[in-house]
Amino acid sequence: MVAIEDYLGREQAYVKHVFLELYLERLVHKTASRFDHIVYVDGFAGPWLSANEDFLDTSFGIALNALRKAKATWKAAGRDVRMSAYLVEKDKNAYERLNGIGHRFPDILVKTYPQDFLNALPTILTDIPTTAFTFFFVDPKGWRFRLHDLATMLKRSHSEVVFNFMFDFINRAASMKEPTIEQGVDELIPFGDWRAKLEDAEQRGPSSEDRKRILVDAFGESLATIGAYTYVAETTVLRPVSDRALYCLCYATRHSEGIKTFRDCQIKVLEEEAKTRATTKIKRAEAVSGQREIFESLHDMAPNDLERKLELARTAAEAAFLELVPRDPALIRFDEVWPHVLSRHILRLKDINEIAARLRKEGKLIFLDWEARKRVPDGYYRMQRS
Numbered sequence: 001m002v003a004i005e006d007y008l009g010r011e012q013a014y015v016k017h018v019f020l021e022l023y024l025e026r027l028v029h030k031t032a033s034r035f036d037h038i039v040y041v042d043g044f045a046g047p048w049l050s051a052n053e054d055f056l057d058t059s060f061g062i063a064l065n066a067l068r069k070a071k072a073t074w075k076a077a078g079r080d081v082r083m084s085a086y087l088v089e090k091d092k093n094a095y096e097r098l099n100g101i102g103h104r105f106p107d108i109l110v111k112t113y114p115q116d117f118l119n120a121l122p123t124i125l126t127d128i129p130t131t132a133f134t135f136f137f138v139d140p141k142g143w144r145f146r147l148h149d150l151a152t153m154l155k156r157s158h159s160e161v162v163f164n165f166m167f168d169f170i171n172r173a174a175s176m177k178e179p180t181i182e183q184g185v186d187e188l189i190p191f192g193d194w195r196a197k198l199e200d201a202e203q204r205g206p207s208s209e210d211r212k213r214i215l216v217d218a219f220g221e222s223l224a225t226i227g228a229y230t231y232v233a234e235t236t237v238l239r240p241v242s243d244r245a246l247y248c249l250c251y252a253t254r255h256s257e258g259i260k261t262f263r264d265c266q267i268k269v270l271e272e273e274a275k276t277r278a279t280t281k282i283k284r285a286e287a288v289s290g291q292r293e294i295f296e297s298l299h300d301m302a303p304n305d306l307e308r309k310l311e312l313a314r315t316a317a318e319a320a321f322l323e324l325v326p327r328d329p330a331l332i333r334f335d336e337v338w339p340h341v342l343s344r345h346i347l348r349l350k351d352i353n354e355i356a357a358r359l360r361k362e363g364k365l366i367f368l369d370w371e372a373r374k375r376v377p378d379g380y381y382r383m384q385r386s
């Protein structure tokens with residue numbers, strides 16, 4: 001299990017890895033019920049600043065454990081699922097540590113590539129059987145990347161992707177007027193009309209949250225357009241102590257179940273991040289002043305930013321949900337709407353269920369198929385605005 005003790009001074013990586021661990025464990029377990037072969041591809045595997053000798057603080061270590069766990073669970077239930085991991089690392093020293101990891105996971109096929117990810121990708125894509133389900137993790141150290149170079153990977157069916165979008169760097173690069181940098185950002189975010197939107201926002205003096213929304217939405221649109229993904233979402237990782245966004249884990253899937261699981265995991269991660277940041281802030285302040293109790297009580301008095309953020313998300317989601325439901329006499333199924341709301345707002349399916357039940361009680365929504373004694377809607381229930 002991922003442990004904060006391994007991440008001293010790089011608590012942001014802890015948050016990223018808590019997300020990966022939670023999400024991959026659920027994803028692999030779920031998809032292995034339907035697919036006979038699950039593949040994890042890590043294009044920038046590392047190890048990178050790893051402190052744990054079993055690589056439990058690296059993306060590939062976390063993924064291999066998730067694959068192993070799901071394999072064992074299904075095996076105990078009488079189902080044999082093949083699990084593979086393709087790990088790419090360009091740096092010679094890092095690769096030396098990566099190479100050989102397979103010996104520790106004899107139940108999983110592990111292939112490593114001492115190469116540039118884009119060079120290794122065609123071979124990897126040919127090696128993955130078409131019937132396998134694949135999760136791609138793209139976690140480059142920098143931000144320069146031609147997204148179109150990933151087109152074949154992004155278009156692969158039975159796949160999902162998480163791309164680490166280095167927001168802090170990209171945000172700065174997006175304002176620079178140097179032609180090579182401008183070209184770089186255009187290649188990374190080829191769709192979404194973000195330059196015009198940023199310029200427009202500039203007239204109003206945008207907050208950093210506005211800029212993030214514009215850039216990250218455009219990047220999500222680029223992933224969705226190139227890869228023909230139905231749902232994209234992101235979770236932001238903040239700097240360990242300041243309130244600035246450092247990077248955004250951008251996620252793309254074609255399945256409603258995927259977006260549901262993503263949000264469930266994200267909310268847990270945000271809670272963990274809030275706790276970690278509070279502790280890190282106290283520790284760093286304590287290191288400077290030596291006055292532990294004062295800082296702890298200061299933290300107790302601070303308003304709960306996360307609660308406020310989630311409350312705002314629920315309110316926005318309710319408005320978006322209502323807007324997606326057509327007026328009488330048109331109808332739409334509940335499960336045609338909730339995945340789109342989840343892909344835009346940070347809340348759980350359970351929250352939308354409750355919103356739907358309340359809107360029905362308030363007479364704002366009509367559900368044609370609502371059965372007696374049901375407290376929340378089923379996916380097939382047809383609904384309309386009254």
Ligand SMILES: C[S@@+](CC[C@H](N)C(=O)[O-])C[C@H]1O[C@@H](n2cnc3c(N)ncnc32)[C@H](O)[C@@H]1O
Pocket residue numbers: 043044045046047048057058059060088089090091094115116117118139140141
């Ligand atoms: C941010 S670190 C990866 C961290 C890892 N994904 C994790 O979460 O534990 C990026 C890694 O990618 C490697 N790298 C950089 N450029 C690469 C490329 N073009 N192809 C493959 N690996 C690359 C770096 O050497 C570094 O180890």
